[in-house]
Amino acid sequence: MPDRILLTGGTGFFGRRIAETLRERGHTVVTPGRPDFDLMDPSSTRRTLEQVRPDTVVHSAAHYGGLGICVAEPVQIFQRNVIMGVNLLDAASKVGVKKFLTIGSACAYAGSVNGDMKESDFWSGPLHPSVEAYGFTKKVMEVGMRAYNRGTGMIGQMPIVTNLYGEHDVFGEYRSHVAAALIKKFADAVIEKKKQVVCWGTGAPVREFIYSGDAAEGVALLLASGYSEPLNLGTGIGTSIKELSEIVARLTRFDGEIVWDRTKPDGVMRKVLDVSKMKSVLDWTPPTSLEAGLARTIKWYMAHKAEADARA
Structure with a gap:
């Protein structure tokens, strides 16, 4: 009903x-x-x-x-x-x-x-x-x-x-989720022809997206x-921030160096959900792979970059 x-x-x-x-x-x-x-x-x-x-x-x-x-x-x-x-x-x-x-x-x-x-x-x-x-x-x-x-x-x-990540996210570094922040960093680096991107922490923490x-x-x-x-x-799949950065770099066609600023915090070292109960209760598994979802998000972001960057 x-x-x-x-x-x-x-x-x-x-x-x-x-x-x-x-x-x-x-x-x-x-x-x-x-x-x-x-x-x-x-x-x-x-x-x-x-x-x-x-x-x-x-x-x-x-x-x-x-x-x-x-x-x-x-x-x-x-x-x-x-x-x-x-x-x-x-x-x-x-x-x-x-x-x-x-x-x-x-x-x-x-x-x-x-x-x-x-x-x-x-x-x-x-x-x-x-x-x-x-x-x-x-x-x-x-x-x-x-x-x-x-x-x-x-x-x-x-x-x-x-x-979460996807279209219409907030991409500015201050309020953004980690995936959106990385997409903006690497996209900007490609546009500005930078040879280096600096990311927070060590890249070791594992997150789920x-x-x-x-x-x-x-x-x-x-x-x-x-x-x-x-x-x-969630997906129940853990991905290190380093791995995420490398996927985003490839999808945005950044071919420079990724540098890790170890003075910035990592946060919790591992945060991945056990989704066995979700699969049982909902009889469902999220269908979109991380790579496919990031590709969609990056495509949307590049088509709406000025509008997306203006969001506070």
Whole structure:
């Protein structure tokens, strides 16, 4: 049965892909934005939900970015994300929303987890200091959804999403995810005929990457499943930052030297999700390979470079 869905962050990098995917499945998706819909204002949030009257809320709006912004803006990241999430949960419960899905993050896992991260590890220890402020806001939302479920019956869902990349991402170094930051670095180097690209850290950390279109499909499948525990959403495939850099260099046709700035932080040394439960619950595996997804992203970026670089 198609739902009437209110989607926050519906014009953002990931939100627009979620909107497209849900509409393809027959849902009515409403994506209100500022100034009329201000998630930092509880009255504005409540008023908008009363006007839309959704069956389901999908919360993909966030104040976020890569390692740079997580280190530079811990207060803003914590404050804005917690306030937006709590305002939305409360308003949704008061207008009779049946289901609330919030986008989680692998940043919410303990920094000391060894091996691939299972859902049972979600509360196993402190977060890595570099992403603590952002990651803990996802834990706040899980606790909040459980509280509202007990108090009002509203069902909560949370896909724990690994590193995203794809078209319409933020490519500037300060707010970008690692894949987008590398794409811009290497594309700029080719355009400017540079013989050297400097990358952060040692290149040794291992990360997992999922194409945004695949992740949106996973969100839609989770929504339809009714599964109400946090669920890892990723590929389960680890790639070192060095390997990622080399793939991006090849796809952008950069033939110079890659230099590693070891004064910059690496972050957690390994962050890969165990996706066995995802495959079981959703009967699904993300179809896009890292190379194919990066090739699509780079093609889009080069065709829209001025517009993409202007995004803050």
